Amino acid sequence: MDPSPAVWRSTPARMLWGAALGTVTWPVDLVGAMAAVVSVRRRTPFGWVGALVAWHRRRSVRFLGWADGGAALTSPRAARYLAARVGVGLVGTPVLGLLAYGLFGVVASLASWLFDVRFTVDQAFESGLTTPEMLALVPLGAVLLYLDLMGLIGVGLLDRSAAARWLAPSRSERLAAQVESLTVSRAELLSALDAERGRIERDLHDGVQQRAVALGLLVNRARRAVGPGSAGASLLEHAALEADRLVTDLREVAWRVRPTALDTHGLAPVLAELVSRAGVPTELEWDSPERLPSGVETTVYYVVAEALTNVAKHSGARSAGVLVRVRGGTGAVDDGGALDGLSEDGVVDVVIRDDGVGGAALSPGHGLAGLGGRVAAAGGTLAVDSPAGGPTRIEVTLPCA
DSSP, X not given: OOSGGGGGOOOHHHHHHHHHHHHHTHHHHHHHHHHHHHTTTSSSOOHHHHHHHHHXXXXXXXXXXXXXXXXXXXXXXXXXXXXXXXXXHHHHHHHHHHHHHHHHHHHHXXXXXXXXXXXXXXXXXXXXXXHHHHHHHHHHHHHHHHHHHHHHHHHHHHHHHHHHHHTSOOHHHHHHHHHHHHHHHHHHHHHHHHHHHHHHHHHIIIIIHHHHHHHHHHHHHHHHHHOTTSTTHHHHHHHHHHHHHHHHHHHHHHHHHOOTHHHHTOHHHHHHHHHHHOSSOEEEEOSSXXXXXXXXXXXXXXXXXXXHHHIIIIIOOSOEEEEEEEESOOOOBOTTSOBTTOOTTOEEEEEEEXXXXXXXXXXXXXXXXXXXXXXXXXXXXXXXXXXXTOOEEEEEEEEOO
């Protein structure tokens, strides 16, 4: 339940009304507590018990100023809360009864004073209340009314405490909600980062790279116009070589940022290109390449790219291998590039191995730690087996559902 209704900021009048409503329902709460105890082996209580607790939650939020944290209702939680509600009702019943008796006394006194109508056979009231007697009863009645109303407000506070104790999320539930929120936030951040990388790649490809190509064409035209042997021919030839290198470097940068082929053609050709560009001879094993959900393809691409970069820079390996395996149901690819019809237990296993010196670890501040965070944000796991002396094996498991 959304905790926003707590902004009602319960007034004393609301508190009194809410406490009175809660007090008169304690017999029903007693039956509900017993039913919840009977159903304690069930994950959720009986339907009418759940409806009763839901009504108390709404009453506590609206009249008692309680901020509902939206904890899931279980049979044990319902049993404990309704048992506490019975105790609150038993405390509130005499308080509410005294208030009702006091109101009856006020009505009886006014009727006796004004109309000589008596609701009692007490000899003291045979002739009706006189004005001095009535005036003497006013301060006494006001004090008793104040004390009784304060007692009823206390019952309301006790009622709110019972809701806060038994219906609020537990510490473990709050921590789980925070972890889930952080995981979703991290996944959203990575998704935004991937989208921004795609935008940068498009800008490089459609903007800067095209200008570099145009610059190279202009330099070549100028070199042909000047002719060989002239004073500026060597400079123009050197400029043409630098322009070609600039175009090549821009293509490499755009590829490393995020290859366009990942969206248009899928993961298989991109992994094949990565393997062909690897610094050490690398073999790709993927028996039946197929389109995967776009988020999974992006994660697998960055995992393999970072791992192969580390192999080339740090491992001293002579060979490496990349294995991709899809386990679980498969289906057709929809228009958005996602796999349609994949079973809920479908996963992708990615294994990157090399015969280098080993010693790789998921220590903070290193590339593998960053990959671990990306994989965790996608709901997967990453494990590294890299003893000193090698070989190194990185295993990643990603859910596809």
